[in-house]
Amino acid sequence: MFxxxxxxxxxxxxxxxxxxxxxxxxxxxxxxxxxxxxIGTSTLIFxxxxxQTSYHFAINIPGNQFTLAKHWAKERVLLNxxxxxxxxxxxxxxxxxxxxxxxxxxxxxxxxxxxVDKWSDFSIESFLNLSEVSITTPFVEETGExxxxxxxxxxxxxxxxxxxxxxxxxxxxFILLVPPQRKWYFSKNMSKTSPLEIVLETGxxxxxxxxxxxxxx
Numbered sequence: 001m002f003x004x005x006x007x008x009x010x011x012x013x014x015x016x017x018x019x020x021x022x023x024x025x026x027x028x029x030x031x032x033x034x035x036x037x038x039i040g041t042s043t044l045i046f047x048x049x050x051x052q053t054s055y056h057f058a059i060n061i062p063g064n065q066f067t068l069a070k071h072w073a074k075e076r077v078l079l080n081x082x083x084x085x086x087x088x089x090x091x092x093x094x095x096x097x098x099x100x101x102x103x104x105x106x107x108x109x110x111x112x113x114x115x116v117d118k119w120s121d122f123s124i125e126s127f128l129n130l131s132e133v134s135i136t137t138p139f140v141e142e143t144g145e146x147x148x149x150x151x152x153x154x155x156x157x158x159x160x161x162x163x164x165x166x167x168x169x170x171x172x173x174f175i176l177l178v179p180p181q182r183k184w185y186f187s188k189n190m191s192k193t194s195p196l197e198i199v200l201e202t203g204x205x206x207x208x209x210x211x212x213x214x215x216x217x
């Protein structure tokens with residue numbers, strides 16, 4: 001679903017160092033205003049802003065590499081914990097996941113789909129694509145309606161729940177639609193309205209401004 005996702009930060013240099021040097025993701029382009037990463041078949045862009053922003057996103061990895069992925073991550077970052085554990089199994093998605101944060105507090109999830117195997121050591125080549133991207137907005141219902149109007153279905157709910165975490169998408173890629181001030185799983189951080197841009201594989205563009213208003217092109 002995700003071709004390109006653009007997030008904003010007031011700490012561009014720190015994030016460039018983290019993603020490029022700590023996680024060792026390939027930086028395809030880099031200027032004083034932005035840098036661009038390859039996440040499997042997806043592209044992730046961080047662009048400079050004066051705003052203090054906050055996001056959650058997830059990356060799909062092969063299910064049979066979950067243990068290897070945790071070992072790889074623990075050599076680089078501190079894994080987040082909840083109820084004294086640092087991993088979780090989501091039966092609904094048939095997937096295992098763990099979480100960590102970048103220097104600005106963005107909550108990153110690696111989610112291992114049990115129906116996907118890759119027979120090799122774990123590396124950045126195991127990053128398949130962006131699996132989840134959060135949209136935090138006070139206009140949850142309005143945003144959900146607009147996303148459904150371009151063919152992105154609700155998953156798990158009959159209708160958009162304005163005070164809950166809503167999944168919109170299918171198979172293994174989802175937009176997470178959430179109101180402000182909801183605690184992220186495996187984090188002390190709360191969801192915060194922040195601007196972002198999503199280009200879907202269909203060519204549709206989803207633009208969210210700093211107030212959380214959505215425009216689709």
